[in-house]
Amino acid sequence: METPRSFMSENDSTGTPDAEVPKATMSLSSRMYLRFTSEVDPGWADLILLGCFFVAGIVDSVVYNKYTCFVSMQTGNTIFLGLGVSDLPTNSPKHNWVKSLVAISSFSLGAFFFARYHRYLGGLKRWVIMSSFAIQTGLMLITSALISSGIATKGPQHSNNPASTDNGGGYFDWVELCPIALLAFQSAGQIVASRVLKYNSMPTLVLTSLYCDLFSDPNLLTAGLFEDPDRNRRAASAIALFVGALIGGVLSKSSWGYSVALWIATGLKACMVIAWLLWKRKPQDQK
Template sequence: MDDQREPLLGNGHANGHSSRDSLVKQSSKTWVERFRRRMTASVNTDWADLILIMCFFVSGLIDSGAYNAYSCFTSMQTGNTVFAALGVSDLPVSQPRLSWTKSLCSILSFLLGSAAFSTFHRLMGGRKRWVLMLSFTIQTAFIALSALLVQHGKSSDSPAKTPPSLDPSFVNVLEDPGFPWSDLVPIGLLSCQAAGKVVASRVLEFNALPTVVLTTLFNDLMSDPYLLTAGIFSNVQRNRRVGGLAFYFGGAVLGGVMAKSSLGLAGALWIAVALKGAIILVWLVWKEDTSDDTDG
């Protein structure tokens, strides 16, 4: 009897260990599959306009600080196009002779960013969670690198300029500093990441919220026949436009406040890094699109 029991007991223990190992492996595989499924699923676009409105705030924050530091924009390329065109005639006279190169650098970097981010989304899968998270991670990294360059004195900062009547040394601001090599790197990085926000607005199908352009928003807002007659919550498009304009203005105000403070442009950029980092985390927990046409 003993000879018969030992093999039976031995087999029983072996089967027990095998079953537990199998369950652990199955559980691990199930968790990995759930995580993979979640990251490759497309996000739901409901309420995603709120994220784009926050991007308006980031654009205003960075642009106001960048203009104080570099006399060019990193998001609004219409102004940069005018500045670059004036540079052909060495205008405006109040700016250093080669300052137009900053605007040109911003335009070219924005074009490059638009091509790169749009191609990335198109090839990897538009609204997939990991694609959006990686896109905003790259944008955040570009802002952080720019902040480090400014913070460590490798690029111009944004101190508020005092009027000539109050500061006899103001004329030094107008001296030609030569070719602005040190400023072109952060300008290029900030302009490239700005394109990523615009691409995101297209991917999420909120073309009315381009996150960097205000002129069309002003026009579309004032062209709305129900601008003043619709209820507070019954005109979604109007509310989105008002939100984008208000947040861009608020961000620009904060950028000006930072420019006058001891934190300068670097402080404004670190705030932008924190906000973009928060958006990355929001995408991680954002609701999945369960419709039939969702990307797998």
């Protein structure tokens, strides 16, 4: 991976790289430039990825209960899409499968965007990873506002609306596609971040391959508590997503409703942006 490019200090006429210049002698703008263009240390970044699993659990539980599709787990959406084009299940709105198609398409576009965003601007550069999570937060913020304002919360309960299907499947409001697209697009940023940070055992969104790798681990039951980090990360990831889904479900059933659950998830994603700002810098001797 390319290391951050050195630059000359404003007060340095000897050609000494700025990393070797005492920070006390550097201007504020030089120190800020150095901080934001340096790479973050991926060590302990799995803690942030655990937070991503938790956020994904909240978001998917809310979206599934509200819109009967997923925005993170595209395997489920693919099954829904395959059934939907055959007009199954029979009690679903006729074009309900479009939600899954939009989610898959938006997620794919998100993966395309975020992967190239990191690749071309610098995968672990602080400003790049901060802005990546800021984009995700912004999309969640817009979605939360849409749902809180009632613009995208009509939902399937309006079965008497003329747009209802004849098979009793309920009402499908096309405005629902907007929050689905926004949340699916930002979800891709999480899994791309896990790849950039080299935590391939923590995809932040899906658990099928994670469960397989966890229970296929030859040291699953024999390694000590801290002797198998990947096992621990996988187990903690599954728990984090489950707890997030549980909390999302509880909040959705409560008087607070779906919007509060999404606002909590949005706030947690915003905290990750701040965490990257304060995160330890990658040691200069590491490539």
